Amino acid sequence: MTYVVGIDLGGTNTKIGILNEKGDLLKSDSIKTLSQHGIEDCFSRIWRTVKELALELNIDEKKISGIGMGIPGPVENQSVVGFFANFPWKKGTNASLLMQEISGVKNVKLDNDVNVIALGEAKYGAGRGSKSSVTVALGTGIGGGIYVDGKLVSGYKGAGGEIGHMKVERDGKLCGCGQKGCFEAYASATGLVREALSRLVVNKNNLIYDMVDGNLSLVEAKTIFDAAKEGDSFALDLVDYESEYLALGLSNVLNLINPEVLILGGGVALAGNILLDGVREKLKKYSLAIVLEGLEIKLGELGNDAGVKGASALVL
Amino acid sequence: MTYVVGIDLGGTNTKIGILNEKGDLLKSDSIKTLSQHGIEDCFSRIWRTVKELALELNIDEKKISGIGMGIPGPVENQSVVGFFANFPWKKGTNASLLMQEISGVKNVKLDNDVNVIALGEAKYGAGRGSKSSVTVALGTGIGGGIYVDGKLVSGYKGAGGEIGHMKVERDGKLCGCGQKGCFEAYASATGLVREALSRLVVNKNNLIYDMVDGNLSLVEAKTIFDAAKEGDSFALDLVDYESEYLALGLSNVLNLINPEVLILGGGVALAGNILLDGVREKLKKYSLAIVLEGLEIKLGELGNDAGVKGASALVL
Numbered sequence: 279m280t281y282v283v284g285i286d287l288g289g290t291n292t293k294i295g296i297l298n299e300k301g302d303l304l305k306s307d308s309i310k311t312l313s314q315h316g317i318e319d320c321f322s323r324i325w326r327t328v329k330e331l332a333l334e335l336n337i338d339e340k341k342i343s344g345i346g347m348g349i350p351g352p353v354e355n356q357s358v359v360g361f362f363a364n365f366p367w368k369k370g371t372n373a374s375l376l377m378q379e380i381s382g383v384k385n386v387k388l389d390n391d392v393n394v395i396a397l398g399e400a401k402y403g404a405g406r407g408s409k410s411s412v413t414v415a416l417g418t419g420i421g422g423g424i425y426v427d428g429k430l431v432s433g434y435k436g437a438g439g440e441i442g443h444m445k446v447e448r449d450g451k452l453c454g455c456g457q458k459g460c461f462e463a464y465a466s467a468t469g470l471v472r473e474a475l476s477r478l479v480v481n482k483n484n485l486i487y488d489m490v491d492g493n494l495s496l497v498e499a500k501t502i503f504d505a506a507k508e509g510d511s512f513a514l515d516l517v518d519y520e521s522e523y524l525a526l527g528l529s530n531v532l533n534l535i536n537p538e539v540l541i542l543g544g545g546v547a548l549a550g551n552i553l554l555d556g557v558r559e560k561l562k563k564y565s566l567a568i569v570l571e572g573l574e575i576k577l578g579e580l581g582n583d584a585g586v587k588g589a590s591a592l593v594l
Numbered sequence: 595m596t597y598v599v600g601i602d603l604g605g606t607n608t609k610i611g612i613l614n615e616k617g618d619l620l621k622s623d624s625i626k627t628l629s630q631h632g633i634e635d636c637f638s639r640i641w642r643t644v645k646e647l648a649l650e651l652n653i654d655e656k657k658i659s660g661i662g663m664g665i666p667g668p669v670e671n672q673s674v675v676g677f678f679a680n681f682p683w684k685k686g687t688n689a690s691l692l693m694q695e696i697s698g699v700k701n702v703k704l705d706n707d708v709n710v711i712a713l714g715e716a717k718y719g720a721g722r723g724s725k726s727s728v729t730v731a732l733g734t735g736i737g738g739g740i741y742v743d744g745k746l747v748s749g750y751k752g753a754g755g756e757i758g759h760m761k762v763e764r765d766g767k768l769c770g771c772g773q774k775g776c777f778e779a780y781a782s783a784t785g786l787v788r789e790a791l792s793r794l795v796v797n798k799n800n801l802i803y804d805m806v807d808g809n810l811s812l813v814e815a816k817t818i819f820d821a822a823k824e825g826d827s828f829a830l831d832l833v834d835y836e837s838e839y840l841a842l843g844l845s846n847v848l849n850l851i852n853p854e855v856l857i858l859g860g861g862v863a864l865a866g867n868i869l870l871d872g873v874r875e876k877l878k879k880y881s882l883a884i885v886l887e888g889l890e891i892k893l894g895e896l897g898n899d900a901g902v903k904g905a906s907a908l909v910l
Contacts, residue, residue: 352884360884410750424850426747433852434726437884444846445880447764448838457880522764530760530846534740536749564761564773568668568676568753 280343282593283328283383286391286585287311287349289364292320294327295586296335296342301402301594305331306586313365317376325381344385344593345377348394348585352436356387356592360436387592391585393430393439395543395578396423398588403579404541411539412531413578414441416546419454420462420527424535442466446526461527467499467546470520474502477516484512503549520546521556528557529564536569543578596659598909599644599699602707602901603627603636603665605680610640611902612647612658617718617910621647622902629681633692641697660701660909661693664710664901668752672703672908676752703908707901709746709755711859711894712739714904719895720857727855728847729894730757732840732862735770736778740851758782762842777843783815783862786836790818793832800828819865836862837872844873845880852885859894 279299286293288311295306309327311320332339352360357374359367374386389397396413405411405425415421422441424431431438442462443455450459451469463469474497478487485505490496505513528540546553554575561570580587595615602609604627611622625643627636648655668676673690675683690702705713712729721727721741731737738757740747747754758778759771766775767785779785790813794803801821806812821829844856862869870891877886896903 422850426742427745429743431742431747431851433885434854434889435852435884435887437852437882438850440849440852440882440885443849443882445762445842448762448842455882457882526761526764531850533756533759534738534754534847534850535747536751536753536756538750566753566756566759566771566773568751569749569756571751573750 280341281332281337282590283342283345284586284588284590285324285345285347286394286589287347288391289313289350292324293582293586294324294331295583295590296328296331296337297587297590297594299594301587301590303583303587305335306583307331313362313367317367317371317373318380321373321377321380325377328381342381342383344387345381345383346394346589346592347373347377347386347388348391348589349373349388350391353388353390353432354434354436356389356432359388385593389430389432389592390423390436390439392421393423393432394588394592395580395584396425396439396541396588397430397591398580398584398586399541399543399578400425401591402587403584404576405539408538408574410535410537411541412535412537413541413543414528414531415544416466416524416542417544418466418468420466422531424537426535426537441527441531444527444530446523446530461523464523465520465527465546467544469523470499470502470516470546471497473519474516477512481512485510486513499546499549503552506552517549517553518556521553521560524553524557525560526564529561532561532565532569532573538572539574539576541576541578543584547577596657597648597653598906599658599661600902600904600906601640601661601663602710602905603663604707605629605666608636608640609898609902610643610647611899611906612644612651612653613903613906613910615910617903617906619899619903621651622899623647629678629683633683633687633689634696637689637693637696641693644697658697658699660703661697661699662710662905662908663689663693663702663704664707664905665689665704666707669704669706669748670750670752672705672748675704701909705746705748705905705908706739706752706755708737709739709748710904710908711896711900712741712755712857712904713746713907714896714900714902715857715859715894716741717907718903719900720892721855724854724890726851726853727857728851728853729857729859730844730847731860732782732858733860734782734784736782736843738847740853742851742853757843757847760843760846762839762846777839780839781836781843781862785839786815786818786832786862787813789835790832793828797828801826802829815862815865819868822868833865833869834872837869837876840869840873841876842880845877848877848881848885848889854888855890855892857892857894859900863893
């Protein structure tokens with residue numbers, strides 16, 4: 279029996295788990311990433327945590343056959359990180375090699391964090407048993423991962439699945455990436471709140487405004503969905519806006535990939551049926567009929583474990 | 595030494611070739627498809643032609659180890675054809691099984707015709723030696739095929755790579771598919787001519803109008819590119835329109851797949867640099883910088899042999 283390690287490297291916290299060959303998460307822990315202390319310090323502390331977990335599980339660390347890592351940034355050839363988003367670490371670092379040196383484990387593979395979540399959902403979560411799935415993380419931004427025939431479509435430079443920056447409006451709203459009309463600028467939680475705020479400037483006679491007592495800086499995506507669930511028409515219009523752009527962006531992916539399962543995760547997906555019913559209906563307007571045939575649309579199942587489980591799947 | 599057969603089934607003509615294990619096309623022939631006589635008749639005549647070609651090459655037909663076919667329609671599991679576009683043949687036919695029965699060859703695989711062209715270009719043409727490529731056929735419509743790590747992304751129901759029906763304008767121009775705002779409705783040859791005709795209604799003082807002597811039914815994409823090459827500003831504006839939408843649609847694919855090579859084929863691509871220079875420039879507006887890093891943009895190399903060569907690659 280050998281074991282693998284799954285690591286979900288985050289801007290603030292890093293989650294580390296030990297799994298068996300079947301992909302069962304045996305034990306996990308979370309440490310502060312402290313990226314300002316450098317990558318060697320961080321990776322060394324990660325490995326120390328792995329050894330502690332192994333000790334607690336009574337596992338010989340020599341039985342660890344592989345280490346998988348999810349990284350916030352594009353990863354080329356599952357080893358070289360194009361850049362670490364919001365980390366002061368060197369561009370083009372061969373982070374796989376570094377972890378091999380620190381741990382002594384030879385089989386170290388990395389991929390983008392959202393791709394890794396998609397791999398986790400595909401193998402162990404909502405996509406389990408399916409040949410192909412697309413996972414879309416709808417949060418502050420929009421990320422995605424494409425899984426086909428047992429593998430991720432990671433891309434030549436590690437930028438495969440950058441669903442959030444497909445354009446849904448030509449010369450549309452400015453996006454954080456500097457371009458215009460990105461899917462993320464419309465349908466992320468940030469995009470939805472932004473639209474709400476722009477409407478709230480001219481309309482204060484609604485439940486959202488009441489819920490935040492006029493303090494617009496308190497408006498979140500959840501506020502909007504909560505108000506919509508109460509039947510507030512201003513909020514329902516915003517949910518309609520959200521479902522329209524979600525359906526448009528998701529359809530572009532479906533038409534291109536024609537996956538068996540579409541998996542939605544992230545905070546926006548938690549809105550549930552009030553959002554998803556609209557999306558399902560509007561998909562018919564933008565997706566070819568054939569790509570909706572037999573398509574399963576599911577919510578992500580792995581929650582906070584998706585990153586660690588997906589990372590481990592890179593080396594299993 | 596064994597041999598394989600590649601078949602490019604078309605609405606009017608069907609091309610049939612015999613190739614060696616290296617993918618060299620040894621001999622090919624073309625027959626009328628005559629779809630009105632039924633699929634059995636057509637497949638029997640195809641197999642008869644294969645036997646004739648084998649005889650001419652002095653190859654024992656028993657040495658044919660596989661048959662690959664490109665089909666105008668979606669193909670599920672490389673065997674079942676969802677529907678034959680514009681053929682009076684039964685939906686959901688297991689065309690692989692039928693060809694196995696007629697030929698006695700067990701290894702028969704089918705895929706969508708544009709996917710098959712993409713496979714041909716990826717393995718033997720402009721994408722040769724690359725791990726991933728996207729091939730886009732810009733003609734009367736727009737089709738595409740995605741090749742990643744040695745395989746096509748054919749899709750759950752065989753509709754993978756349906757690039758032409760990604761939306762580039764929300765609620766935009768009506769497309770032949772019945773939906774609105776499709777890439778194909780803007781950037782196909784038909785889309786470009788349609789835009790030209792709409793502009794010609796209000797402007798006759800241009801070279802295109804002169805070239806067709808006012809007979810607007812004669813305007814083709816080539817007319818527009820030819821007039822642009824003469825420096826006609828009305829035509830150059832249309833080329834700018836075409837390159838803008840091409841860049842937008844292609845960027846959506848690049849952001850999602852991040853391929854190593856982008857291969858353009860079909861009549862529109864023949865316009866050459868007058869179009870492609872604009873596309874290259876405008877890609878920067880719509881594509882993430884990282885997906886343009888090291889990206890090669892090439893014209894298809896296999897021409898009329900792409901279908902037969904690609905089909906053979908399904909079984910090689």
